[in-house]
Amino acid sequence: MSGANPEAVKVVVRCRPLNSKEKADGRQQIVDMDTKSGQVSLRNPAADSSEAPKTFTFDAAYDANCTQEQIFEQSAKPIVNSCMQGYNGTIFAYGQTGTGKSHTMTGQPGEQAGIIPRSFAHIFEGVEGSSDTQWMVRASFLEIYNEEVRDLLSKDPKNKLDVKEHKESGVYVKGLNAFVVKSVPELQNVLAVGDKNRSTGATMMNQDSSRSHSIFSITIEGMDKNAAANSEGHIRVGKLNLVDLAGSERQSKTGATGDRLKEATKINLSLSALGNVISALVDGKSGHIPYRDSKLTRLLQDSLGGNTKTVMVANMGPADWNYDETLSTLRYANRAKNIKNKPRINEDPKDAMLREFQDEIKRLKELLEVCVGKACQE
């Protein structure tokens, strides 16, 4: 049974401008974006003029003229607001190397601040601006590498953690640390510590950090102060997940980490991805065997077809030499729009229900005839 709000997963795309090297090399712009309709057109630079450009439509399209503030206000802020109100929200960042993912998500101080610092600021504006509510904000940071989950805030980030499910609280990572933070600088510090552990850990374990996904989670608990005084506090708990998806081109060429957000036409060169290929053959059917390679999907299953507001921000480059990778990003983003839970039910055919209705009507008619007969006799 699907619990999905069909509008829950929004996909927005952002195309950066041609950089100085691309301009110096005389590269052509092959991406056209209609920011009003959300349509993106991609022209194949190697094709002749008779080949129509490929078009995709998304919930929003941001071109080189769009500002960091616009993207935050339109695509990310509604998610952060809903988390403040006690709902869950997830923001995915997707983009191949050099497409501006870091700029979109992190950016630079000031006007060029990206989604993450703006989200932090907005959370604490809300916290500091509401005197009637008692707030607690906690942060956790984990990475998934080769289907192993690690706590980036742990004293020993090499330890693997288990992903479990609880019938009340949902999916959780057993043993994951969450630190209480009281200000934007504290939140930024947590992020910085985790990033550092990610790089250090990658070096120590000889792993490629660009192949790992990371999830920075901010849990926001709010309680009405007046209600608290009367012991009738209603606590609302929202969770914001900021997900940095592994660089796709590196992932596909060196081996999949096995998440279910598979690209439509990529070829995986690593035999460790055979499981994904086979699993996809039974995708959507009720008869599949539980997946082993789904840590990311399991951790975010509320975001994918659940009752969480989700936005995926897909970044891409404009130049002709990026055609293949840009096309890949657009296909991936397009596919993300269609992620939903498939219903699971042992369903009787509709025809059987019709027959049963007919029987029911017949039964009731007979019963009424008998009862009317008895009543008349009486």
Next chain:
Amino acid sequence: MEAPGHESVIDQVKEVLSRPVDESQPYKHWYDASDLLQTELDKLRGPGALRDGTSDPEGVAWLMAQQGLCLLETDLRHQGEACILAALPRLELRAEGAGLPGFSPSQSTHHEQQPQSAPTEHLEVSGVGHKAIAVLQRCYNALGALWSERGELESALMWLNKAERLYHGQRKRVLQQKGENKDSLPSPPGSGAEGAGQADPAYAGDVLEAGYTLTVFSLAQVHAHAGSKEQSALYCAATLQRQLASGEVQLSEWVQNCLQLSAYYVNASAFAIGQYLLDAVQRIAQVEAEKKRQALDASDGQATGGEAWTRVLDEDVAANVHLAWGKLYLYRLVASLAYMQQSGSQKPSLPYPSPEHFPDLLRFPSLSHLLPSPEELPWGVSALATTFEAARDLFNAAIPRFNAALEYYKLDGWVTEYVTTQLEVSNLYRVLAAFEQDPKRCAAMHKLRASRLAHLVGALNPQHYLGLSRSIDLETANAWRDHVDALTDKLDSKAPNKSSKAIAEGARAATHSYTRFLNSFRKEDAGQMPDRIDADNEHFFLMAAFNLGRVLHRSALRVDQHTSESDLDIMVQAYKHLHWIADYVRRHKIEKMKQEASMAEQLASLIAEKIDLSKKVASMPKK
């Protein structure tokens, strides 16, 4: 990667590619490798020389192919492709000159061909021509991947089919040579006989074998992308075979993949193949367990038989083996019911109806001595139960498997797997009940089905498990509904009140669960129902709503002077509900539910009569 006469540049390229990757410039090492190869190419061509005016056209082709393969790893894929395409004619000529039977570079048309069986014995190759073949194979594989990523799947298949033909042609040639002069060739790797002959340092067998495994794996993926699941499944099986034969598998991972492939065939009602794959899993795990037993001292107390095979697998994979067997039996039962319910010419045919239809690619030749012969497997309709006894046998085979899986997949820790497995068990009861002729036993089965789910009703937090919660409520409701229908069939005329009471209780239970399910669509707690339910769920919503309408009034069957106010209320509720759902269908013009809506209104009008009659009878003077 050895290039004839260009070993030093190849060594330099290898050194560059082995350096740690700079994350801020992830393509740099590929660019550097490409630049080295370009320098070497420039030397061959000389200043001002035409591309074809080189004294070493093979060397040029070789280097261009290598350069192209490097550039395909970067964002300069177009250039990479161009390099490879420029190199191909010369490489193909070299391969042809190496006497490759059945290979012609002009065969560039793409067409689906019956996949040949994927050989598992290693290929022995040597000589310059064969190195050209190895590079050619890499180029074909790379172009196949490139075109797949562009979404041009026919082109991708064309290149991969070329790679496949190249390998098979080479294999045929080498085997013919082996037949002529067996002793001069090195032993296959992993055969344990490497010391028997002088190994050729330029040995390329491993490279070609690995390349072919990649070809087969890529074909599996491209066919999947193209929606050709059957072809994809065959190539997935071929890949599994080659992994097994290479001896380089992680057992649990291989088993898990084989289980998933089995699930594909079970879903497609190809039960014989599904079972073959499960037999293979079981045997491999048992062989491994036996090896471990022999390696250890048997007196250490470890069990040596029975379930010893579970200990060589990761715990979750061992549970999945049980689950896969349980599902095999369950879906045989489901298919049996569907078959029984269809009549005459409408009876569905099952895929792979006999052993003759067993594809070569799906067989595991290295396991043939361990597995049952194909004739012993349940092909086609022989997999189906046609009697209650046969159905019960399948049921009895499935239940312990599901219970074993649930030993691992406990509710605390594995909510999703636990619930979905319980829903499968409920399905098992549902289908077996359909074979049961005795209504009393049938009713008991449905009641048991509902009772297995009872502890889950309301147990999950809908904020995290809305889909599963709804599934539980709907399945429970349907189980009670079926229980009520079975009781109605066996209505005991000698004890009508007892029967009516049991029916009313069952109907109330069904009503409770249907109502829970429908209420889960309200906007907030006890809020308004949305004007229209989302497309994903609307069908289930409507089915549940109609079923509720059908069972609701059954909670109050008595139409006599003993009809209570609460019974009347129930009948009024039923009346209103039936009109509401009929109105929903009409309002949204849901054509496929028009008949149901019309019947709902008929039922509503009968219920109205029942209400009137109840009131009249209630108002009559009591004797």
